[in-house]
Amino acid sequence: MPADPPDDHLFDVVPIAPDGVSTAPPRATPTDLSTVLLDHLDVGVWALAPDGTVLAVNRAAAATIGEQPDTLIGRRFTDLVDPPLSDEGWHLLLDRVDDDRHHRVRLALGTRHGHSVTADLEIGRHRSVQSDVVMVTVRTAAGPGSADPADAPDAAAGSPEVALTDPVDERLRRTIAELPDGIALVDASGRIDHVNDTFCGLVGRSRAQIRHRSVFDPPWMFRDEGDRATTPEESAAVICLRSGRAAVGPVFSVALSRTERIWSRMSAHPVPGGAVVVLEDRTTEVSLRAQIAAVSSTDELTGLGSRRSLHAQLAGLLARDADEQADGPHRVGVLHIDLDGFRTVNDTFGPAIGDRVLVEVADRVRDLADRSPDQAQVSIGRVGVDEFMVSVDGFGPSLAFDMELRRLAEEVQRRLQSPIAVDGLDIRLTASIGVARSPVDATDAERLVVAAEQALAAGRREGRNRLRFYKPELDAATRTGLALDRDLRRAAAARQLEVHYQPIIDLRTGSIAMAEALVRWHHPVEGPIPPSVFIPTAEATGAISAVSDLVISTVARDIAGWTRDRILPSRARIAVNISPTEFEQRDFTDRLAATLDQAGVSPSQLELEITESLLVQDLRAAASRLEQLDDLGFLIALDDFGTGYSSLSYLHTLPFHTLKIDRAFVGDLREGRSGSITRAILTLAHNLGIVAVAEGVETDGQRSFLHEAGCDLVQGFLYAPPMPRAAFERFLVEHGGVVPGIDDPLTIGL
Numbered sequence: 001m002p003a004d005p006p007d008d009h010l011f012d013v014v015p016i017a018p019d020g021v022s023t024a025p026p027r028a029t030p031t032d033l034s035t036v037l038l039d040h041l042d043v044g045v046w047a048l049a050p051d052g053t054v055l056a057v058n059r060a061a062a063a064t065i066g067e068q069p070d071t072l073i074g075r076r077f078t079d080l081v082d083p084p085l086s087d088e089g090w091h092l093l094l095d096r097v098d099d100d101r102h103h104r105v106r107l108a109l110g111t112r113h114g115h116s117v118t119a120d121l122e123i124g125r126h127r128s129v130q131s132d133v134v135m136v137t138v139r140t141a142a143g144p145g146s147a148d149p150a151d152a153p154d155a156a157a158g159s160p161e162v163a164l165t166d167p168v169d170e171r172l173r174r175t176i177a178e179l180p181d182g183i184a185l186v187d188a189s190g191r192i193d194h195v196n197d198t199f200c201g202l203v204g205r206s207r208a209q210i211r212h213r214s215v216f217d218p219p220w221m222f223r224d225e226g227d228r229a230t231t232p233e234e235s236a237a238v239i240c241l242r243s244g245r246a247a248v249g250p251v252f253s254v255a256l257s258r259t260e261r262i263w264s265r266m267s268a269h270p271v272p273g274g275a276v277v278v279l280e281d282r283t284t285e286v287s288l289r290a291q292i293a294a295v296s297s298t299d300e301l302t303g304l305g306s307r308r309s310l311h312a313q314l315a316g317l318l319a320r321d322a323d324e325q326a327d328g329p330h331r332v333g334v335l336h337i338d339l340d341g342f343r344t345v346n347d348t349f350g351p352a353i354g355d356r357v358l359v360e361v362a363d364r365v366r367d368l369a370d371r372s373p374d375q376a377q378v379s380i381g382r383v384g385v386d387e388f389m390v391s392v393d394g395f396g397p398s399l400a401f402d403m404e405l406r407r408l409a410e411e412v413q414r415r416l417q418s419p420i421a422v423d424g425l426d427i428r429l430t431a432s433i434g435v436a437r438s439p440v441d442a443t444d445a446e447r448l449v450v451a452a453e454q455a456l457a458a459g460r461r462e463g464r465n466r467l468r469f470y471k472p473e474l475d476a477a478t479r480t481g482l483a484l485d486r487d488l489r490r491a492a493a494a495r496q497l498e499v500h501y502q503p504i505i506d507l508r509t510g511s512i513a514m515a516e517a518l519v520r521w522h523h524p525v526e527g528p529i530p531p532s533v534f535i536p537t538a539e540a541t542g543a544i545s546a547v548s549d550l551v552i553s554t555v556a557r558d559i560a561g562w563t564r565d566r567i568l569p570s571r572a573r574i575a576v577n578i579s580p581t582e583f584e585q586r587d588f589t590d591r592l593a594a595t596l597d598q599a600g601v602s603p604s605q606l607e608l609e610i611t612e613s614l615l616v617q618d619l620r621a622a623a624s625r626l627e628q629l630d631d632l633g634f635l636i637a638l639d640d641f642g643t644g645y646s647s648l649s650y651l652h653t654l655p656f657h658t659l660k661i662d663r664a665f666v667g668d669l670r671e672g673r674s675g676s677i678t679r680a681i682l683t684l685a686h687n688l689g690i691v692a693v694a695e696g697v698e699t700d701g702q703r704s705f706l707h708e709a710g711c712d713l714v715q716g717f718l719y720a721p722p723m724p725r726a727a728f729e730r731f732l733v734e735h736g737g738v739v740p741g742i743d744d745p746l747t748i749g750l
Helices: 030-039 059-064 087-094 149-156 167-178 197-203 236-243 283-296 307-318 342-349 351-370 398-417 445-462 473-493 531-541 544-564 588-599 612-617 619-632 648-653 672-687 700-709 725-734
Strands: 044-048 054-057 103-110 116-127 132-140 182-187 192-195 247-255 261-271 274-281 330-340 378-384 387-395 420-422 425-427 430-438 467-469 498-506 512-523 527-529 574-577 606-611 635-641 658-661 691-694
Touching (some): 087 116, 182 236, 330 398, 342 351, 342 425, 351 398, 398 430, 473 531, 473 544, 531 544, 588 619, 619 635, 619 648
Parallel strands (some): 430 467, 658 691
Antiparallel strands (some): 044 054, 116 132, 182 274, 420 425
């Protein structure tokens, strides 16, 4: 209950003798007692004259508006109301009270800091012969005087907190109790006067452990996301009390046990006489963030680390203290693993089978890493559709570490060569691997990964199942390759690449049987760049699609024009080289057919040249694609026969129309062995009903040998070099046009 207002004598004047000495016995005066009593109340009490002048005020009331009691004596209480209360309004309030009746009203009081605080006032008036005093008790929504019913035992036990029964305070207590956030009411000294159950739960302490403790020395210990113990000075509550401004802290945690941790964010808001401290539960949010981080750091399919997590682990390896071991300098190696021809597996058998293959590959690499030496830290990740990366560290001489990396890489290749059984299929894969080392090749994670990628690219340009260590000269080659790729893409987009045509001659008649389309590039700065340079670059960077689209669309347009102008018979055909990378594209056949259809050209007017290496990568997938092209009417030629992995089986089973003998054999026809091989190839082709074409014919001796051996068609500088379109058209006119009689099955081999 509110303390009873002081009686009339609390404000009596103490009599003073003429000589200035008090005539009263030496005891505490009523005024002294009133001051002590008022200042020990948590309820704000004002004693006012009937006109509103402040006669006395206790500390709790003065603190409500941020003032000291002695600065308020003599001021008008009505001026402290926000907005100020007029004299008429004040007297209307006084008319509502008398000795036996109090009046309650809610008003806003202006504070010394320029803002206002809402307060509930209880106004009473006490009149006697000697005095007429208006007593005002003040309670604010979050200020001193609000008490939780649960705190009643403390009050009964002598706690200085005064239990209130005002309906407004009761609603406030219930509201705070029901709020989802933790709430603590703190006085200006940092003492915690009141907390709700949510606050207790978020700091893992009981109400008895918290109340009357200070936020400067709290009974809880917060830790940040790095598990560092924080200091009270870092809390929003302390910052708010010291600055007088609202403060919001970061997310901290409190350990409830060894396995359970609660995360919360503290904010504090200044109020007259202290602050309101709010704790928001962020445990679910932090847990969700951790789950998202785990997902982003793990490859969902294989369970290996993601590219991001692997880079972070690699950075950790590079930062590992070299003093941990005394066996020599600290070294880190990176193996970038790329599965050769995996895309064909996906295209042929579908992504479900492809995924199972990737899981098996991951398991084999993971098992190998698990067998690494105990002192080595090994991290494995999937960094692309069919790419994996392994990072490993070690100590000791550079040569010994390189040997260990080579052993590891070769073991990866050996394990991946074993057939992978999936749904009755035995899928065989090979892997190309690029290796880079720190500190020899790079000292930071990003550059080390790039070095491994450059080594991998260098190996892949040489073929399949390659293992290459990074070398400094690869940097210059990479920069040159990147510039070349950039310029090549621009040239293709601007249609600055040219298509030249080289006639193919019928040896029996000497007439032009067909022609081969060859792309040429005249760089504006570097001059002519041979296809042997820019085609591998285009295949490695993906620019080959743009180059291929340009060549095929140009050839289709030219064929349509020559057919329309009767320069080229409708049965004549033009041969076009198809890159293995382009051939493996899922939409290759559809794009090719659409290009010819748009130009009005029949598929039979185009002969597609593929190399043996394409067949070796995945014979089943290649066969399926070739049969599809054959059904559409395209003619298929096997280029550079005899230089790769020649196999009689695919000559017998695949729909080849033409077999092209590589210039390596034609150039050495004088030697008995090359001549014998060439004759054998010609006999084989004729027996299978396949047209034979010899490339690189440059001398009469070569022509005579091939004619005698029964070769059907020849091409080479002996007859004509590759020519631009205009020159090729003139060549056609000058030599009587194209006579495609060799296409007639009845004349083949005659």
